[in-house]
Amino acid sequence: MNGKKPPVWFVTVEILILFLVFLLGDAVVRLMKWPIPLGLLGMGILFILLATDKVRVHLFEVSSRFFVRHIVLLLLPAIVGVIRFWPVLKKEGWKLGLILVVSTIAVLVAMAGIARITKAKGEE
Amino acid sequence: MMVGQTGSLLVLTLLSYWAGYRLYQRIPHMLMSPVFTSTLIVIGVLWLSHTDYQTYQMANKPLTWLLGPAQVAMAVPLFRGWKLLKKHLSSVLTGVCGGTVSGMLTATLMGKILHLSTVTILSLAPKSATTPVAMMTSQAVGGVPELAAFFAVFTGILGVVAGPVILRWMGVRNILFKGLALGTAGQMIGAARASKWGDAAAAMGIVGMSVTALLIGLFTPLLILFLI
Numbered sequence: 001m002n003g004k005k006p007p008v009w010f011v012t013v014e015i016l017i018l019f020l021v022f023l024l025g026d027a028v029v030r031l032m033k034w035p036i037p038l039g040l041l042g043m044g045i046l047f048i049l050l051a052t053d054k055v056r057v058h059l060f061e062v063s064s065r066f067f068v069r070h071i072v073l074l075l076l077p078a079i080v081g082v083i084r085f086w087p088v089l090k091k092e093g094w095k096l097g098l099i100l101v102v103s104t105i106a107v108l109v110a111m112a113g114i115a116r117i118t119k120a121k122g123e124e
Numbered sequence: 125m126m127v128g129q130t131g132s133l134l135v136l137t138l139l140s141y142w143a144g145y146r147l148y149q150r151i152p153h154m155l156m157s158p159v160f161t162s163t164l165i166v167i168g169v170l171w172l173s174h175t176d177y178q179t180y181q182m183a184n185k186p187l188t189w190l191l192g193p194a195q196v197a198m199a200v201p202l203f204r205g206w207k208l209l210k211k212h213l214s215s216v217l218t219g220v221c222g223g224t225v226s227g228m229l230t231a232t233l234m235g236k237i238l239h240l241s242t243v244t245i246l247s248l249a250p251k252s253a254t255t256p257v258a259m260m261t262s263q264a265v266g267g268v269p270e271l272a273a274f275f276a277v278f279t280g281i282l283g284v285v286a287g288p289v290i291l292r293w294m295g296v297r298n299i300l301f302k303g304l305a306l307g308t309a310g311q312m313i314g315a316a317r318a319s320k321w322g323d324a325a326a327a328m329g330i331v332g333m334s335v336t337a338l339l340i341g342l343f344t345p346l347l348i349l350f351l352i
Contacts (some may be wrong), residue, residue: 002291025196046200057203067194070349071194104282107223111309113222
């Protein structure tokens with residue numbers, strides 16, 4: 001940020017552009033029938049545009065910060081949706097809890113193990 | 125009348141989030157996160173007003189639509205961490221691949237052993253991706269997006285609670301790698317926690333989060349073959 005605050009309408013334009021990129025990725029995924037999640041391709045497209053200097057990164061400064069900070073707002077409707085699966089969660093709750101805890105630990109332990117091995121090869 | 129109800133249900137989400145956000149600023153504790161407080165407020169109001177979830181979901185479509193652009197916008201922090209990523213490319217890829225695959229296999233195998241339904245397993249599998257990606261992935265493979273969102277958020281919280289402890293216990297001292305591990309295990313919530321170790325660790329957290337989301341998007345469809 002170089003001290004200039006972009007006007008409010010600018011954010012709307014930023015989000016519209018992001019939306020168009022998302023739709024572009026969406027269209028490609030549907031055409032190609034790739035089973036990859038929507039949004040990832042859009043992220044890839046924008047990343048390539050940034051990396052090849054086609055788009056200046058500060059164009060999306062405000063919107064990307066807003067999204068990172070307030071992602072929970074966008075997720076609220078989905079998280080509230082969990083009430084529909086209350087019976088499942090009540091019945092399988094302990095299993096799900098156990099799986100979440102163990103697999104999270106598995107990710108961390110695997111990574112720590114890999115860190116030790118690669119360090120042994122002298123990588124820092 | 126219908127329009128009024130739709131509008132008020134959208135306003136309900138915005139107000140609940142605002143209240144939860146302010147509360148979290150007052151009491152910055154994991155358990156006071158808007159994920160819990162705002163969700164409880166919304167559920168409470170829906171229950172009191174006898175509104176069914178379907179109606180609420182329809183009214184809040186605009187917010188759900190924004191998840192697409194939100195995921196696209198993740199390219200920005202990833203681009204900022206690009207220099208670091210290039211510098212440590214091999215160790216980043218090895219670490220994130222190893223961690224992500226271990227987590228997915230553990231969750232899937234345990235789900236099989238504990239006799240969870242395939243739909244539930246497919247909602248669990250992508251939980252280490254960013255929440256929007258977890259939702260879209262589970263939808264693509266036949267899971268339930270709402271469950272996937274719930275699991276993803278919970279995984280983020282667990283990653284932040286367990287991450288620093290396990291990494292210290294296993295003797296990982298490299299701050300960059302610690303950031304990477306938190307981003308991999310706890311996506312956005314983990315990356316935010318990694319910023320306590322400085323900007324470089326935060327950038328690595330974003331890198332871990334993004335690479336994990338990509339890998340999960342690519343690997344989950346392969347899991348179906350393994351499940352059937």
